[in-house]
Amino acid sequence: MQKFIRIDMATLKHEITDVPEKYAGLGGRALTSSFVNDEVIPTCHALGKNNKIIFAPGLLSGTSAPNSGRMSVGAKSPLTGTIKESNTGGSSSQMLAKMGIKAFVIEGKPSDDKFYVIKLDMNGVTIEPAPAEILGGCGNYDAIRILGGKYGSHVGIAIIGPAGEHRLPSANISFKDPEGNIRSAGRGGLGAVLGSKNVKAIIIDETGASKVPVADPEAFAAASKVFAKALLDHPVAGQGLALYGTDVLVNIINEAGGLPANNFTGGRIDYNDNFSGETLNATITERGGDGKVSHGCHKGCVIRCSQWYPDKQGKYITSGFEYETIWGLGADAGIKDFDTIAYIDRAMDDVGVDSIEVAVAVATAMEGGLIPWGDGEKVLEIVKDMANPTPLARIIAGGTSIVGKVCGLYRVPVVKDQAIPAYDPRAIKGIGLTYATTTMGADHTAGYCITGNILKVGADIDPLKKEGQIEYARAMQIGTAAIDSTGMCLFVYFGIADSPAGYQALIDMINAQYGLSLTSDDLDELGKNVLRVERDFNKRAGFTNSHDRLPEFMEYEPIAPHNVVWDFSPEEIDEVMKF
């Protein structure tokens, strides 16, 4: 029987129960969003006692299914004021699933200022004061090492950095990966929510846990084999992500004229080769040492889009060096040196902030005159200052919307106060519709999954034209909401979208694990239900269709080289969420 755990930080007591019946068939995002919509007062302050934060592995997490190690974290976001689901790799999701923990919830708020460490193991829950040495400015890398020394190197760790302790709106939650490095539930400021509950870290010790039960092991193994083959046979896994990471997109999006540059005033740069995926690969290969061109963020990952980026002496700087971070610092903020970008990425992981939100905030601050354009050393200094935040560090970690207001700017690239990432909506219109309408604030991962519906309109899609884009954005968001509920990495869809057998194998694995007979229509309906639940929360929090809009400047500032503006009417945008 799976367990549902509630931890009340007001009383420092916990309760372990059976899983409520209404959540029994849910996992990942479907579970976190349903819970938040059920139990969090939509109008509450995100950092107040009425917010609750929930951690849930996906439906397939903990099994042998490839790429199924993702964890969803949900709460009301202090950055956007909307519902938020942010998900991550690392080891914790698989451990929780093996321990039979369907989800755990942290609620309430201590009356004092002490920070705590929560430990989950097969004996239950313990709450103890956080070690002093990991508080007050200690970075995540050191804190994870110290906690590993105390609790054992085998444990999973979720932790907030100093930014979370200070409840800054871009604070993320970091998760230890298999090598002790950092993955992040990055977006929406959920680290600030955990910080508001005075929880510094969560230790997950699976010692004594058994395997995740599977109703039909033979069918599961057969489906898993087909699924893995579909992923591995696909060029995006074998030729794209494994060799160049997500950074492969720098050259592609730049060539398409959709790479936002200099705070979204241009769509193409001429120094893209400084930090392209191809350069990433060549640099890691040339430097050797700790460098790894390809790396999995959790056990069972066969796509391996992560990498270890080393310095000139071959010493590890950072991993999970993503396109959106590199774009934000490189193209949007004009920092041309790849190593400097890597050090800033590491510093952001270390203080525990969302590397997209902060990168875009930095570029906006550059336009506002707070930081010289392209000054990577100054940015690195400011990010490090977030550990014991100066006023400027607080402003930048406050996120792009706050920076825009502080600087008196109208060109502020946000939707629902969350920074727009890496793909300019004027030149890639389908993604713009997702940015406008997603329940999460601007989020490229909200519309990632290609479904059968997309194939019907995909042949007509031109990135610069409107035709087919509404259907595209709708289907992609529905598919993503479903896949976010399985514990699968979104990147599996890169492979199985081209493979009906691979897609069916994903459904077959869920059916084999739970003894169900779901169809692709059921998975589609799951995705729709997730979006309905999230929109219901947002509506009760005060959001209307008028919030589903891109920043106005995109309507009258054409972006080069195609010189296009955002031209969807409000009525057209509102069609996306009609299903």
Next chain:
Amino acid sequence: MMENSSKTIELRGFLQLDAFLKKKFGTMPVFLEIDGPISGLELSKQLEIKRDDIEVIFVNGFVQQVDYIINPGDRVAFLPPGCPGPYRIALGFYGKNQGNEANFKLKKDT
């Protein structure tokens, strides 16, 4: 910057073609003279780029199928399979790739 020649194209290769063209020409981008209009397919043959290494080409920032006609003065990029899925749809690769037997296509079973 585009070199000032009426016969020149500005050429790039992505993914493995980046290293391929850098090795072949020693620079990126490559400024290449062509005698006149030429199809992307023919150009790729002249450059000894394998057909399987091209999903689509970019011409002046627009996604085109591999046999699209390239003219002097154009900015061209060869893109192999490997671009992550949503962007293949969002950028129009799928639409331009319908009749391309050499490249992987949506709906192709494993």
